[in-house]
Amino acid sequence: MKAAPFEYLRATSLDEAIEALGTPDARALAGGQSLVPLLNLRQARPSLVVDINRLDELSFLRKENGRLEIGALTRHRAVETSAVVRSEIPLLAEALGHVGHVAIRNRGTIGGSLAHADPAAELPAVMVALDADFTVRSASGERTVAARDFFLGPHRTALGRGELLTRISVPSHRGGWAVEELSRRSRDLALVAVFATVTMTGEVCESARIAVAGAGPTPIRATAAEASLTGGPMTGDAIALAAELAAAATDPPGDLHAPADYRREMAAVLTRRALARAKEGA
Ligand SMILES: Cc1cc2nc3c(=O)[nH]c(=O)nc-3n(C[C@H](O)[C@H](O)[C@H](O)COP(=O)(O)OP(=O)(O)OC[C@H]3O[C@@H](n4cnc5c(N)ncnc54)[C@H](O)[C@@H]3O)c2cc1C
Incomplete structure (x- = not known):
């Protein structure tokens, strides 16, 4: 399939790009790795494509x-x-x-x-x-x-x-960190992915930050899980509880690739792994 017709402007200044983006249904074109497939599938039908690659x-x-x-x-x-x-x-x-x-x-x-x-x-x-x-x-x-x-x-x-x-x-962040991602094939978009950072003072968790992708309409920050860890010893039980709280905060879609329950369960598993690794690195 080919893209529907659109006007194209290669912007030569930021001001020019911004002015052009004020046009109804204008879209910026950066690397094109998402926009170009959407154009070709006619899932995006902008009136004007503003190429910002020269900026x-x-x-x-x-x-x-x-x-x-x-x-x-x-x-x-x-x-x-x-x-x-x-x-x-x-x-x-x-x-x-x-x-x-x-x-x-x-x-x-x-x-x-x-x-x-x-x-x-x-x-x-x-x-x-x-x-x-x-x-x-x-x-x-x-x-x-x-x-x-x-x-x-x-x-x-x-x-x-x-x-x-x-x-x-x-x-910048100090302390430990971990990425845990589950996808059908290497480098596909995530079915579920968890990103965590942990700072520790001795055995006590000073702060933990956890975000989950693929498990809701937007990225989910697992604040209840973070709060459950902060200020306490980061034991296996504390990590398991935080993982359950992170999963409870998700609202995963169910689709052809994975049902919602599976994604929620994987959010718990990946959070547990991510926190254990982040703690090791902290
Ligand atoms: C085979 C394949 C595999 C992929 N795998 C992954 C993956 O594993 N994980 C992942 O996250 N993505 C993946 N992607 C998607 C893709 O990598 C990213 O979404 C892409 O890199 C977006 O950046 P871009 O510069 O190409 O954006 P573009 O395609 O140029 O634009 C994307 C959207 O952002 C808007 N936009 C771009 N720049 C700006 C700006 N500065 N201000 C306002 N709006 C802007 C555009 O108007 C458009 O709506 C994959 C894509 C392909 C083709």
Whole structure:
């Protein structure tokens, strides 16, 4: 199948891109790894495609005040292989290794994955786990949206017409971390994936952060599970309870690939594994 007709604009400045995105039914084109298949399947029928690939100012990766600042157009592979990311936020580098194959990650962008907001995608859940902030720009200026407020439903975000995601700001984290993902084939989108970080003082859990992908309309932050661990010894029983609480917070879809009950059970299993590994690393 071929895409329905659309106008195409290769933006040469951020202002030009933002102005064009104010057109009804305009869509930004970044790496094209999700948008182009949607166009060809006619599941997306934009009036105007605004190509942002020439906007070099949106492609950067730098450490600033204990945070990693990532331009929305930065390719997955650049972030995954960055020495700074591997030392400051290894959870992010590891999670990116699960996003499709290298060819996809060479083209796909951080901003594109987040704006696409697939509930089974790795990056939205990682950003929710890490308490990232997103900078969104429009003709009327810039605003910051917390990752936990950005994802509103499957492929639905807080981005409005004429808004472009420009920057992702992620706090560095210390302590242990783990990614546990279940998918039908290696590098497929997750059936369920869990992203966890843990900091410990001796045997006591100082903080735990847990986000689950593939188990609800948006990434799920398992706050009750986190609270159950915080301030106590991280025993096997404490981890098992947290895993049950994380699973209880999910609202998984049932489909051809896996029924809802199976996904919920897997959310518990993967959370248990992720917490045990994160504790080891902490
Ligand atoms: C074979 C295959 C396997 C895949 N496997 C995975 C996987 O395992 N995990 C996973 O998470 N994804 C996977 N994907 C999806 C894909 O990798 C990501 O969704 C993709 O990389 C998104 O980034 P992009 O730059 O290509 O976005 P595009 O396809 O260019 O755009 C995606 C959407 O985001 C919007 N957009 C892009 N940039 C911005 C911006 N800066 N501001 C506002 N809106 C913007 C576009 O308008 C569009 O609606 C896979 C894709 C393929 C083809």
